[in-house]
Amino acid sequence: MTSIEITSEEQAELGKALTDALNPLAAAIRSRQSGLPTARMWDADPVDVTLSVLAAWKMVDAEVKRLTAIAAATAGSYGASYEQMGAVWGITRQGARKKWPDAVPRPAAVAAQRGAALELFGGAAELVQDPSSGGWAWAGEGADETRGAAEGGVWYATKEEAAAHAGAFLREHAAPHS
Structure with missing residues (x-):
């Protein structure tokens, strides 16, 4: 592009x-x-x-x-x-x-994501996999200290899908900058 x-x-x-x-x-x-x-x-x-x-x-x-x-x-x-x-x-x-020095995850950050942790916009989320279904969920806290999680026991098909939802939550709850 x-x-x-x-x-x-x-x-x-x-x-x-x-x-x-x-x-x-x-x-x-x-x-x-x-x-x-x-x-x-x-x-x-x-x-x-x-x-x-x-x-x-x-x-x-x-x-x-x-x-x-x-x-x-x-x-x-x-x-x-x-x-x-x-x-x-x-x-x-x-x-x-x-x-934008932190816009693209460095290889160490990508490796950390494999460990089911996500840090974006000053907040953090944990990705968890259900052992029986293999589905993924997330729970986290935004930079503004708002807590959130996958809604109503939703399990996503992939870790990437759960990460996308967690990332959207963290973006909505980013710390304001001056």
């Missing part, structure tokens, strides 16, 4: 959607800083208003970086290589490894 291009129409739609999503955050920041209600945000000094917008974009940028790292780790957990991630991101394999 190579770097993804978007059309100018898609870029315009994305810009509008992001700006629409940003405006309430910028208004809330400006309201807190000025004491004005959010509906009167634009009545403030134009420099202060534009700096509030810039501050909101900084927060969006940090959140996008956090979500991007989660997406890279998820891709790596499913077997994507740094070369593939770099191609999609428009950087080299080495650049992808530097950007």
Whole structure:
């Protein structure tokens, strides 16, 4: 897979959607800083208003970086290589490894997974196999200390399927980053 291009129409739609999503955050920041209600945000000094917008974009940028790292780790957990991630991101394999150093499991981590342990997104899960049926289940704790397990005694056909469900749980309960 190579770097993804978007059309100018898609870029315009994305810009509008992001700006629409940003405006309430910028208004809330400006309201807190000025004491004005959010509906009167634009009545403030134009420099202060534009700096509030810039501050909101900084927060969006940090959140996008956090979500991007989660997406890279998820891709790596499913077997994507740094070369593939770099191609999609428009950087080299080495650049992808530097950007997301823990996204692709190292051979030692893969060996640990064979031992039925999974560590992702700051949390951990144990994979267990039912000796009689051969099915797999999981139980774990996310980085936010939320505990979870395979629902209602469900046994998955493969260890990989149980790991995928456990990984999704760990991703949902990843620690927030600033």
